[in-house]
Amino acid sequence: xxxxxxxxxxxxxxxxxxxxxxxxxxxxxxxxxxxxxxxxxxxxxxxxxxxxxxxxxxxxxxxxxxxxxxxxxxxxxxxxxxxxxxxxxxxxxxxxxxxxxxx
Ligand code: HEC
Numbered sequence: 553x554x555x556x557x558x559x560x561x562x563x564x565x566x567x568x569x570x571x572x573x574x575x576x577x578x579x580x581x582x583x584x585x586x587x588x589x590x591x592x593x594x595x596x597x598x599x600x601x602x603x604x605x606x607x608x609x610x611x612x613x614x615x616x617x618x619x620x621x622x623x624x625x626x627x628x629x630x631x632x633x634x635x636x637x638x639x640x641x642x643x644x645x646x647x648x649x650x651x652x653x654x655x
Contacts, residue, residue: 581639582646589633590643607651617654620644 591603598606606612614620621644628635635643648654 577645578642579646579649582642582644583650585635585639585643586646589635590627593631604651607647614652617644617648617652620648620652620654 594603594606595601598609607614614623621640624640624644624647627633628640
C-alpha cells in the first residue's frame with residue numbers, strides 16, 4: 553500500500569516539472585483559470601454579461617503585449633486573486649492568443 557504511493561509521488565512530480573519546462577505558456581491552464589477567476593467579474597463590470605468583450609472593445613486599455621501583462625498583474629494583485637507567476641503567464645498567453653493577438 554505504502555509502496556504504491558512512494559512511486560506515484562515522484563512520478564507525478566517529474567511529469568509536472570516536464571510540463572512546466574517544455575511550454576512557455578500553457579494556454580489550456582490559462583483558459584481554465586480565466587473562466588474560474590476572471591470572466592465573471594469582467595462580465596459584470598462591462599455591463600454586457602460577457603467577460604470577453606473587455607479585451608476586444610475599441611477603447612481597451614491593453615494596447616500592446618506589455619500592457620496586457622501589466623493589466624493581468626494589476627487585476628491579480630489589486631484583487632488579491634493569489635495567482636502564481638506561472639499562472640499569470642499562462643493567462644497572458646491565453647488572452648493574447650484568443651483576443652488581443654499581439655506579436
Ligand atoms: C473583481 C473584478 C475583476 C476580476 C476578478 C478580474 N478583473 Fe480584470 N479587470 C477588471 C476591471 C473593472 C477592468 C477594467 C479596468 C479599466 O477599464 O480601467 C479589468 C481589466 C482587465 C484587463 C484589461 C482589459 C483591456 O481594457 O484591455 C485585463 C487584461 C484583465 N483585466 C485581466 C484580468 C485577469 C487575467 C483576471 C483573472 C486572473 C482578472 N482580470 C480578474 C476587474 C476584474
